[in-house]
Amino acid sequence: MHEFSLMTSVLDAVEESAREHKARKVVEIKLVIGEMSEVFEDAMSFAFETLTPNTMCEGARLTIIKVSPKSRCLACGHEFEHTRLKFACPECDSLATELLAGKELHIESMEIE
């Protein structure tokens, strides 16, 4: 349940920025989470519901944008999407690949009033 720790970081950053913008409340928080990160969406939502009452983020909408894993083959240069478990290049079978996307853990934006 490290999602509580992650959500605490999200809310600290969001509230700090919201105060700087003299916001009254936060309406929506958008997160970008790669499918290869060890983060469980339902646990993030649960942490959000638990941590936000009586804060600027109470009642806000949590939107999680998921990113599929994508890699580039270092042997032939082919770029391809793949699952969490399969990395081999579909063109040349090489396992020497570089991950381009899928490990994201970002706060994208927030909507404030």
Next chain:
Amino acid sequence: MEVKLKKPILDFNARVAKENRELMQQHGIFVLDLLASPGAGKTSLILATIEALASTYRIAVIEGDIASDVDAVKIKQTGTAAVQINTGGACHLEATMIARALTTLELDKLDLIIIENVGNLVCPTEFDLGEDVKAMILSVPEGHDKPLKYPGVFQSAKAIVLGKIDTKPSFDFDEHAFKQSLGQLNPHALLFPLSAKTGEGVQEWTHWLSNQIEEKKSCS
């Protein structure tokens, strides 16, 4: 009004981890973050490592557990410095916990710090502590299918110890299947099959670790 933040969620942890890494660089200390399930043999491997390397290198251990100091007591009995971190329920260590632990160690007198992370194959993988290398143990009794069930940790580890190999006769551990799935997930991982109990394979592990320590010392 929409405000773009474009900020890593673990921004704060990453900053503290960077400070830890810089501090370790100044002192030329190699830092190993050791991950595994509860009962996989983290403390046994650390004790075997201390036995092999303590005459050559100055070692300290940071013990992460939800509660108790049983592991730190075991380490201290060998004459090695140990700091116990009790996370009080948290399933992983964070960079700030390590930063605090480092203030209690005599950094001028150390070559190697081993961090024994909380027993867990999921949560610790996302948290940079400022280590040089994340290593993990999979023990034979846990089964060969674990890379497929917990891919993240097998991908984040540079060195993977296959522990308790002395128990192979009692379990249906398919080493070929294990190596095949590991090859898919992390083709560059270094694999160390060993038994901390019998000592088999421990020398290969400590030899690799010694090289890492020497390299770090020469770069600081």
